[in-house]
Amino acid sequence: MPDKDFSKTKIGRLSESDLIKMISKYQSSRPDLIKGIGDDTAVALFSCCGDQYLLLTQDSLVSGKHFQFETAQPSKVGWKALARNISDIAAMGGKPLWATVGLALLPDLPVGWLDNFYLGMKNCADKFACALAGGDLASSEKEIFISVAVVGMVKKQNVRYRDNAGEGDFLCVTGSLGGSICGKHLDFSPRVYESAWLIENLNVTSMIDLSDGLSKDIFHIAQASKVGFHIEYDSIPISGSAYMLAGKNKDLAFNHALNDGEDYELLFTVSGGDRKTIEEKLNVFKDKFGVLCTVIGKAVKGLPEIKIVKEKNFLYDLHQGGYDHFSR
16 A cells, blocks of 8 residues: 555545555564464464464454345355354364354344354354354344454464465465355355365465455465466366356356455465376365365466466466455
């Protein structure tokens, strides 16, 4: 963000990235804080277990913005509220431990809605061995506001950040992308166990979860690692929902895969070995988890620029897109 006075600027006129940069100036530090603002989770020393780090993350949901109260099943809203935090934990190579939940509810909200919301959240918590440890309740006048914080744990040798991709690393992604609005955004499975397997079986150098869209989240790795990427047009795994939204037009479906957001897949880089060897291991991954995992490009030396290529020919520069919480 440019060095100028934004004190009177309306928040809606700035991007989410601008606001994060501004807030980052105020983060406090302690000797036991390993990583603060700037990755999928914060990382802190875990004093009772010398070979572990604590992971801390928090996400919010607002009705009308992240889900439609009139149409979304409350159990799926509950699942999503916790699962998107657990997805951040997975992107760091960890596993979730405890969650707290803050809710601001409408006074005329049916009690059955809240009961089913917590049922969905508990189903998610049970699947990933995460305890619902407490939280807070408040009233709201216009929208339902949900804020979930999760504490996780990761072995020190397994933690993965955004800033360690290097020239020549292969860029890979789990699952298929785009069209999440057709249902996946409320019904996805965080890649906790998949992340652990990838880190144990491949030389994963950086990782992020795709919450805001490939065209936005890849820039987080590129900028943090100070590398560029070539993304292969024909290698992007495009979902059937993206093709449906695009009327089966490949270029439009590709655009959905780049920009739709809320896929909650893992985007990661791998060093060492040739492409064939890596793809053989990704085939083992697919057989084990029933989840596609694809090499979609390569890290290149230079500025953190992203280029779309087809059969090694340059198509166009990718500009940062995806979802922005404060865009209009």
